[in-house]
Amino acid sequence: METSTLLVIAYYVYLFIAIVYVVTRNKETPSTFAWIFLIAVFPVLGFVLYVLIGRKSLRTSKKQKINEKHFVGSMKRILSGLFKQQKKAIELIEKRKDLEYKDKLFQLLYRNSESILTLRNRVKILRNGREKFPMLFKDIKNAKRFIHMQYFIWRSDELTEKFKELLIKKAKQGVEIRILYDWFGSMLISRKSLREMRRSGIKIYPYKGPGDYTFFHTLNYRDHSKIAIIDGKIGYNGGMNMGREYLDGSKKFPYWRDTHLRIKGSSAKVLQTIFGYAWKAATRESLFKREYYPRMEIKSFVPIQITSSRVETGWSSIEQLYFQLINTAEKKVYIQSPYFVPNESIYTSLITAALSGLDVRLLITGIPDKKIPYWAAFTYFEELLNAGVKIYHYKKGFMHSKTINIDTEICSIGTANMDVRSLKLNHEINTLIYDRKISKQLERDLLKDIEDSKEFTLNDYRKINPLKKFRNSVARLLAPLL
Incomplete structure (x- = not known):
């Protein structure tokens, strides 16, 4: 038999085995066909990519489920007061006549992501970076105890340089500062800036970077967060990362339109638990301590549920x-x-x-x-x-x-x-x-x-x-x- 014929047979046998392997992973149909298409066009590269980023490691998943169980337990303990008030909170807002509240939504988020309903919040919508960054800068400047930040993208540019200088100043004043950045999204972050921040006492680490034991199995699962928590009382969440383009579009766009939130109230504590989970996963340091969840009095009545979608929960x-x-x-x-x-x-x-x-x-x-x-x-x-x-x-x-x-x-x-x-x-x-x-x-x-x-x-x-x-x-x- 000719060599070319053997190669063709080997290719089809390999393709059959690869397709069976991908199909039996039981992913959604569009994703399955996309991977089959890639493997058929690029036989070796396609299958290697699938093994690295297209599947979940069973060993990793079990470990992550254990971490998820510990997180839920820690969250329920530290936010026990809010969890105990859930039934009362739902009954209270269902009695209001100015808004049709949806009980199914409450139950859905509570059951698929342990998302609790908080009532006492003050909310401000921020339409662009010119609204967000000066306000965030001011809140960081006024921080007394701690600053926690978690971003998908942390650039090294004029904007982040100003924040870096302020954060270093606050660290020297004794304020605890912890920053998580996604390794992939922030791949070009300045090593010099990292060294400067770490020397000043700022704890800044990549989330699921090359040093993480789950790195190769979770390469395709990125941390797309854009949150900040100041003193456990003020929280930020929305679409804007840390970079100049979110302020003025930079050189690529004439304008950058985005939406972010500044929240003062009980929901800031929920954001703190989400940060605490990611921080524990990245550094093994636990932040589920009372000092990071201060008491506060907010009269504004704005019901909020914050949901965090993670692979570990098993639900999208x-x-x-x-x-x-x-x-x-x-x-x-x-x-x-x-x-x-x-x-x-x-x-x-x-x-x-x-x-x-x-x-x-x-x-x-x-x-x-x-x-x-x-x-x-x-x-x-x-x-x-x-x-x-x-x-x-x-x-x-x-x-x-x-x-x-x-x-x-x-x-x-x-x-x-x-x-x-x-x-x-x-x-x-x-x-x-x-x-x-x-x-x-x-x-x-x-x-x-x-x-x-x-x-x-x-x-x-x-x-x-x-x-x-x-x-x-x-x-x-x-x-x-x-």
């Missing part, structure tokens, strides 16, 4: 949240996301909502930073438009907000994009706010953004040439891998 909590929010809607569904690569259930829910007569609007970026998810989004538009969904491309700059607003009554603001990576892979943190006033403000912001956007219509879709449609379809096939 934010994916389930988005699905339930859309299905709960009775009048409106307004969504902002830089990327739109939904799973089948959320896609069907949006179509069903629009066909049911609801006002469904989707606002995504019109000036992309990543081409493949931008192209993939177009493959979903035809059916959405036929159902009655209104789609807008933001043209003033880069749209990076991650929000969903239901009936101008309940809204979610956080780190999770409307795409497969955020819904299935990343560690994400979203804040669900049960407040009509906040939801109304978020709606006004979206309507103002629409003024800076171009509506994408069925006529626009029909003008896309066949080659670009094919490109978009290939991008959609690859999207689950990104």
Whole structure:
């Protein structure tokens, strides 16, 4: 038998074994086909990548489940007062007549991510970096006891240099400072800046970096968090990382549109537990101590649930949240996301909502930073438009907000994009706010953004040439891998 024939036979045998291995992992169909496509085109590289980032290690998963169990126990102990008040809190807000609260949402987040409902909070929506960073700078400057920060991206530029100098100053004053950054997202962070901060007493570490025992098995599961906690009383969560582009768009974009939250109240304690979990995983130091959870009196009544979506919980909590929010809607569904690569259930829910007569609007970026998810989004538009969904491309700059607003009554603001990576892979943190006033403000912001956007219509879709449609379809096939 000729060598070429043997190679062909070997290739098909290898391909059959690889496909059986991938199929029996029982991942979602789009993800399974995407990996099969990659392995077929790049036989060796594709399978190596799948082993490294496309599957979960059983050994790691067991260890992570143990860590998750310890975390839940520590959280319930340190927030025992809030946990004991859950039933009373739900009964209290269900009696209010100014807002239709959804009991199913409470129960969903409590059961899939141990998310507790807090009532006493003061919330401010921050629309861009010019609003966020001066306020965060001021809060850090006024910190008395500790500063905890956890970001997917920590750049080394003019903005972070100013924060670095302030953080070093606070550390010298005796304030405890702990910073986590995602190893992959912050790969280009200055080693000099790290040394300077560490010499001043700042504890700063990568989350799941090369030194972590789970590194190779969790390479595809990134920490997409963007949170800060000051003295256990003030918390930040939303779409903005630490970098100049979030302030002014930098050189790449004329403007950067984003949404972040500043929260003062009980929910800051919840953010502290989320940080505490990640910090313990990265450094083995426990922060589940009373000194990091101070008492405070806040009169403002803004009910909030903060949910953290982690692989370790076994549930895709934010994916389930988005699905339930859309299905709960009775009048409106307004969504902002830089990327739109939904799973089948959320896609069907949006179509069903629009066909049911609801006002469904989707606002995504019109000036992309990543081409493949931008192209993939177009493959979903035809059916959405036929159902009655209104789609807008933001043209003033880069749209990076991650929000969903239901009936101008309940809204979610956080780190999770409307795409497969955020819904299935990343560690994400979203804040669900049960407040009509906040939801109304978020709606006004979206309507103002629409003024800076171009509506994408069925006529626009029909003008896309066949080659670009094919490109978009290939991008959609690859999207689950990104």
